[in-house]
Amino acid sequence: MISKRAFIAILTLLPAFLSGCVTQNYENDDTPVVQNQANTDDMAATRISLGLGYLKMGNMPQAKQNLEKAKNFAPNMVQVYTAFAHYYETVGEHKLTISSYEKALSIKSDDADTLNNYGVYLCRQDKIEAAEKQFLKAIAVPSYLLVAKSYENLSSCFLKNDDFIKAEMYLNKAILHSPSSSSILFQMIRLQYAMGDYKQAKSFNQRFERVTRRFTSQFLALSYKVHYKLGERGTAKNYGTMLVKMFPQSWEAQQYLLNELTSIEADSLAKRYELLKATNTLTKPKKRIVKLSPKKSKKTSPESVDKTQKQVVAEKEVNRVHLSTLKPSTVKEKKAIESSDVVQEEPKTGTQDQSKKLPGFHVVKAGDTLYGISLKYNIKVESLRRWNNINKKLYIKDIIFLEDPKLVNQ
Missing domain, CATH: 3.10.350.10 (LysM domain)
Incomplete structure (x- = not known):
């Protein structure tokens, strides 16, 4: 049984606990009528969060219902339409996805997060040039803080299309904007390995280790391969030992024990690069060499x-x-x-050693x-x-x- 003094104390504290609550009722059209000073944008943000949560769980009707309520609260909020874009992409409605992104950008054309997300979507649809345009628009926004991430996204987009030159260029820009990002450095190690520049891969490997000690099985496997390619077998073995000790159940550790990592994911990327390089080299038009006959004298012995x-x-x-x-x-x-064009030059007279x-x-x-x-x-x-x-x-x-x-x- 609560004493009189305790009961008075509870009554005193109740207003503090109830000040954050919202009391609302609904009219016939189920539109909420807010009866306090709560910001409608906050209400919309709550509904967006709920909608995306339901979307993640696979409950599409509840996801869409919450997003519609968010739109009712804040019909001019950019985040409402980017959330709808994510919903429509998930359910495979690509025309509605694009229209949702365009609607968001019509409200605020320089919303960097929307531009970046739109670029990611276009890249997934293999619209590389259109994606690049959106990413660069996001990067150009002065207040945008995630420039390195957009450059990393650009690099991944071009790498998906086997454009290794642009992928390397944009990844270098990402490193300039975020030199301590372990994820970006790892992507650069992987790219340099695929392109056969093992010394550069080793250099970025060392930079990675300086900025973080949170190694992954993928990083240790790639480090093993880089040093093995350089002929540094002792160092490579050390990485292999670390891999087995730190991640004994990982796929990489099992492959190391079975075949010393004959092939990892980066090797597949390297094969794509080698095939592309060979194709580009062998299909280049060759210059035809015209062979001129030597002048003959009128009298020949x-x-x-x-x-x-x-x-x-x-x-x-x-x-x-x-x-x-x-x-x-x-x-x-x-x-x-x-x-x-494999044409032999005629040997010059008077020379014994003709190459x-x-x-x-x-x-x-x-x-x-x-x-x-x-x-x-x-x-x-x-x-x-x-x-x-x-x-x-x-x-x-x-x-x-x-x-x-x-x-x-x-």
């Missing part, structure tokens, strides 16, 4: 005629050797190669080794590795450049 014939035979023999390295599968391909013009590339066949290719074309192994970014085994039909592609393409 029998000895000079015989010498010229020997030169022609020697030239054909050299061309035959070069054509054999390409191994055309059909006669048609062989004729095409014979008329292509042969090398073909542009070598196609790997069974039994080939990098050392054997270097002997065949008289090129240093280190040069072949640098020009072709070779840090792995050779496979049949691999293309090995015999000169620096950067200089050739200038």
